[in-house]
Amino acid sequence: MTDAHDPADHADPAEAVDRAAAADRAAGAAADGPPALRFPFDATALSAEPLRTERLVLRPIEASDAADVYEYQRLPEVIRYLPWPERDRASGFEHTAKRAAGRILAADEDFVFLAATLPGEPSTDDPARDRVIGDFMVRVSSVQHARLELGWVLHPDFQGRGYASEAAGAVLDFVFESLNPHRVEAFLDARNAASAALCERLGMCREATLLEEEYNDGEWQDTAVYGVLRREWAAARGT
Incomplete structure (x- = not known):
């Protein structure tokens, strides 16, 4: 007889867990099937029938905003x-007009911006209109791989009241229910703790930190990458 040892006697439990997790992910991905975005999508329909939350109305941003x-x-x-x-006021208005022109999602880099309006809060330039307190972006990262990106910005005067979670949650649900992406992701300045916390409230996981990816404001900045898969979103909502 030899004194050879069974390799199984020295198996690393962590490796076994990693293999099991990889197998589960592979099975889940296979069950999700191939990319099947429901494109093209014309966001003009959301002007007539906007997304409504408990306190907000979300519709395509307009140049008049x-x-x-x-x-x-x-x-x-x-x-x-x-x-x-x-930006000065003139270039800011021009920038909003360019963002408002995005209506169709059909190809990579296409985008739509949804204005978050607060009913009962008068607009800064027209008291007859509800004020836009922030906006929420949906952008196509990859049609081939069914990936969409979310982004957001909210006026500081309206932060800390749950508006961002309310609006971003509604947009995320709409995106998965209506556009059928395999994955939704967000890219943010790694210093932005508030947006990172929002991603986590939405059920997104921090998947990576891209070190010194961009040079802005006279310094190199890291980018945090967050993502959520369709099956993870569905499981969190019990669907």
Whole structure:
């Protein structure tokens, strides 16, 4: 007889757990099937029938929202975490008009911005209109791989009241229910603790930190990557 040892006697339990987790992920991915985005999607329909939450109304942003948008677009504490330069009023209005032109989701890099309006709060330039207190982006990361990206910005005067969670949760649910992505992701300045906490409340997991990915405001900045798969979203909602 030899004195050879069975390799199983020295198996690493952590490796076994990792293999089991990988097998579960592979099985889940196979069950999800191939990419099947419901494209093209025309967000103009959301102008007539906007998304409604308990306190907010979400509809495509319009060029006429520029005054409200500029009220947060111009603030240093807002643009600190966004890839936005400082803009004067004229260039800010032009930027809002360009964002408002996005209506169709059909190809990579297509985008739609949804204005979050607060009923009963008058607009800064037209008391007859409800004020836009923030906006929420849906952008196509990859049609081929059924990946969509979310982004958001909210006026600081309206932060700390749950509006961001309320709106972002509604947008995330709409995206999964109506557009059928395999994955939804968010990319944010790694210093942005508030947005990181929002991602986690939405059920998104921090998957990576891209070190010194961008050079903004005179310094190299890290990017945090968050994501959630369709089956994870469905499980969290019991669907």
